[in-house]
Amino acid sequence: MIGSSPELLSHCLDDVRAGRVSADDCFAAYPEAAAELAGLVSVANAIKSAPRIDPDPAFKARARAALLNSIVAERERRTSPLRRFWTMLVGDSTTSQRAEMPVSLFLAMAIAVGGSSAGVALAAQDALPGEPLYPVKAFGEVVQVTLAPSDDYRTALHLTYASRRLDEMELLQARKQLALVEQTTRRYTDHLDEAIRLSADRPISNNVSELVRRISKREQVLAQLSKEVPAPAAAAIAAAIDRTDVMEVAAAKPSQPKSNAPTPAGAPHPSLSAGQLVSASATAAAAGSNIERLSAAVAALTIAPAANTSTPEDPPEALAAKVAAASAAMARGQPETAANNLHAFANQLNAMQRSGRIVQADYDALYKSYADVALKLGSTAVPTVAANKTSSPPATQTTSTPQPGATESAKPTPTTPATATGTTEPTRTPGKRSTPTTTSTDAQ
């Protein structure tokens, strides 16, 4: 028996909405409350869904980038470096790895405190995820990163450890221990995220560039793994590939001399920072309606390189392949990847121009076409050679593994403030609005 008015009303609304009875039948069933029910149901029926107003695509992308930046910034503020890196390597204590932790943690601590188990530490270098000595290996990496003398060195360490995670993934694959791949992939991604964060708004050393190049060359390890693992791990691998691409583009930015003078507020940075990359890629996601026009513009870019470049070092096919990859990425609905491909295209184009393997007029025309597409994607164009020429130091180091002191030897001579800020304006296509890139750490 339905008694109170709220229950009667709910009963009537539900039955009428579900089509079980008509409104009139429901009112007739409760004659003593019919008048009240009729009035309330009438009001309920007058309430309609919200207006179908969609958020502006540019806002969606901008807010997404700001959200991610804020998340990263908040994590930075809240987590001590040691704890952050420990969590990255051995997992959160709330994860499924908790069961194996006590013994492993004991081993790690025993080595840290006692300092007498060099043999164990050495043996741990070959440990794989899931093995008792793995946390010892992880702890060693934590210590190395924590004690790193500079951010550049720390970046190199993260990239080195990312490479180790790739090694581990290959071994896990070979041993058919695919259940451990997902977690290892996430650690790999975390290393790259840390490297990207540390590289934000800083010059990329040749040492770091070389490490990134080596990791990028092994991207097929991830691609191969994704075919064999279950869906969650495949998603993690897709994210890892994406971060590899972002790191590759971040490392491809022209090397900049470190200046002691702070960059004036509001002055544009001459190269893409990792934060800008996140923002640009997010903005690219909003370019869906321009896919057809973008594809046409990208297709147009493929014509010129074949006619103007012919040296073995930079075959025109390499340029065309990058453009084709960008076009394919757009077709797959992956504008971020497309933007990365186009950045790689621009870097190669700049390299060809610097070495005199392309005539200036062709370079200008190609660069202009590229910048136009990049801006349509919502991405920031890679600066022209002219913009970089006065601020890029010559390559001085190609060391592939981080060594104490390597950072210092690679450190370029500081420039004057005028040099550091006077050549920072990236080339813009006339008539195009520069897409705002959000690097704020506070979304509010």
Place this chain on the structure above:
Amino acid sequence: MGVALALLNKMEQVRPFQAQDAEAALVDRAVSGEPAAFASLYDMHLTRVFRYVYYHVGNRTDAEDLSQQVFLQAWRAIRSFKRGGSPFIAWLLTIAHNTVVTFRRQHREQTYIELEPEAIARWGDPESEALSGVDRVAVRRAILQLKPDQQQVIMMRFVEQFEYPEVAAALGKSEGNIRVLQYRALTELRRLLAPEVRGT
């Protein structure tokens, strides 16, 4: 006609099981602190959150600012989200509602914020309005005059089409409480709309 529209609205919101499964996996990863997973949830739900906020504030600029705040606050509170209770979007809309209430408190001089002409133009359904005799702008105006908890229940039940258990879980109340709030809210709406609603 009204039933058919309600069913259509409901069908529009019912997503395939696989999509819900994928969302659940994303929520789990976000709860464990993975920003990329949360960004995917942002992609999935921004539009609905935006529309909810827009309904309350009536203009794009404020709706954009507040929507952005909603997701940032959601990230900060993500560990408090309990799987198996309310849908994730209901949880987000609860945060959206609190954000809007705070915003409106800060703008006390504006008790009712008119919708932009763009929204009214896209919202019109002259045929059904002629049948009910109530224009939806007037209904919105009345809803925004309700108490915050009543507003929230009306929005979630009739605008967002959630079921009682989902609303109850999202608001941390019993289903009985939700029914009482619904009854009081509709009674108050009836009073506010008395000159307009036929049969009142």
